[in-house]
Amino acid sequence: METIVNKENLSTENSLKIIAETMERSRKTIAKNLGKPLILWGCLVAVTALVIYFLWSKTGSPVWNLLWFAMSAIGVVCNIIMDKNKEKAPKTEVSRIIGKTWMWFGIFATGFYFLIWVAALIMRYFELGNIVVANMTLVIALLMGLCGVITGVVMKMKSVVACLVVATAISVVVALICNGPAQLLVFVVLGILGLLIPGMILQNKTKQN
Amino acid sequence: MEEKQTTFKPLDPLLHSELRLAVMSILIGVEEADFVYIKAQTGATAGNLSVQLDKLSAAGYIEVEKTFKGKKTCTICRITGKGRDAFAEYVETLKQYLQIPKV
Numbered sequence: 001m002e003t004i005v006n007k008e009n010l011s012t013e014n015s016l017k018i019i020a021e022t023m024e025r026s027r028k029t030i031a032k033n034l035g036k037p038l039i040l041w042g043c044l045v046a047v048t049a050l051v052i053y054f055l056w057s058k059t060g061s062p063v064w065n066l067l068w069f070a071m072s073a074i075g076v077v078c079n080i081i082m083d084k085n086k087e088k089a090p091k092t093e094v095s096r097i098i099g100k101t102w103m104w105f106g107i108f109a110t111g112f113y114f115l116i117w118v119a120a121l122i123m124r125y126f127e128l129g130n131i132v133v134a135n136m137t138l139v140i141a142l143l144m145g146l147c148g149v150i151t152g153v154v155m156k157m158k159s160v161v162a163c164l165v166v167a168t169a170i171s172v173v174v175a176l177i178c179n180g181p182a183q184l185l186v187f188v189v190l191g192i193l194g195l196l197i198p199g200m201i202l203q204n205k206t207k208q209n
Numbered sequence: 210m211e212e213k214q215t216t217f218k219p220l221d222p223l224l225h226s227e228l229r230l231a232v233m234s235i236l237i238g239v240e241e242a243d244f245v246y247i248k249a250q251t252g253a254t255a256g257n258l259s260v261q262l263d264k265l266s267a268a269g270y271i272e273v274e275k276t277f278k279g280k281k282t283c284t285i286c287r288i289t290g291k292g293r294d295a296f297a298e299y300v301e302t303l304k305q306y307l308q309i310p311k312v
Contacts (some may be wrong), residue, residue: 010225012306018227019300022234026250030239090239090246 046191133185141171148187242282
């Protein structure tokens with residue numbers, strides 16, 4: 001790497017060159033490995049959805065959906081390990097927006113499941129009848145699609161936005177048509193098309209840089 | 210014919226130095242950066258970088274915070290509003306200089 005010494009007599013052209021080169025070098029370091037978390041979560045979501053699908057289909061019990069919480073815990077631990085091993089880079093406005101967007105997606109998605117579970121228990125305990133359950137898969141698919149599109153827009157990557165729009169459209173249709181374990185196919189689509197492939201595109205782009 | 214005279218704003222001498230300009234170029238794009246990162250990006254020696262960071266800090270262009278990461282000391286730098294304005298003005302002045310055709 002070129003070493004920058006403290007030269008005071010700069011030409012105007014040289015000054016602009018230093019600004020452009022330093023900004024570009026820093027941008028590349030920051031963008032490195034930005035796709036890895038998406039690849040990790042894409043694999044986790046798709047594999048967990050397939051596992052729950054098979055277990056639910058075999059046993060007929062939706063209780064296997066609790067595996068989503070186990071998946072979240074595994075994902076968080078893997079993320080922490082990945083963060084420790086990767087080259088330290090400062091936070092930018094873009095990385096902060098993407099990080100917070102997905103963090104809030106996690107909070108909303110987990111919170112939504114948790115609230116419905118608590119509401120169902122309360123209604124059953126006080127014998128108030130059944131709760132009106134919304135199509136949870138549809139809600140999660142829309143939330144995930146929105147977060148993914150925000151990621152693509154902020155990163156200025158049209159291919160990522162396109163992947164997420166297609167994934168969300170397919171997921172919404174499947175979520176509206178299918179019932180029971182078949183709804184889990186939505187998460188297989190979202191995991192592969194909405195997370196894994198955009199992650200690979202991002203990773204590939206930063207490697208090319 | 211009346212001769213048109215162009216007056217140039219002088220370039221900020223604090224920013225018109227290779228290493229200080231590089232430091233400001235890094236900090237303008239991030240929320241904050243630690244000493245190790247800036248050193249790696251610029252390839253400067255620790256001593257030289259330290260001196261230049263002190264100059265920028267004394268001018269109020271950057272904030273330097275010394276903290277601990279475990280048992281190690283960690284120097285975190287972030288650009289201030291004054292530094293951001295000075296950098297923007299420096300770039301604007303540079304553009305003015307470059308717009309004048311060379312004879």
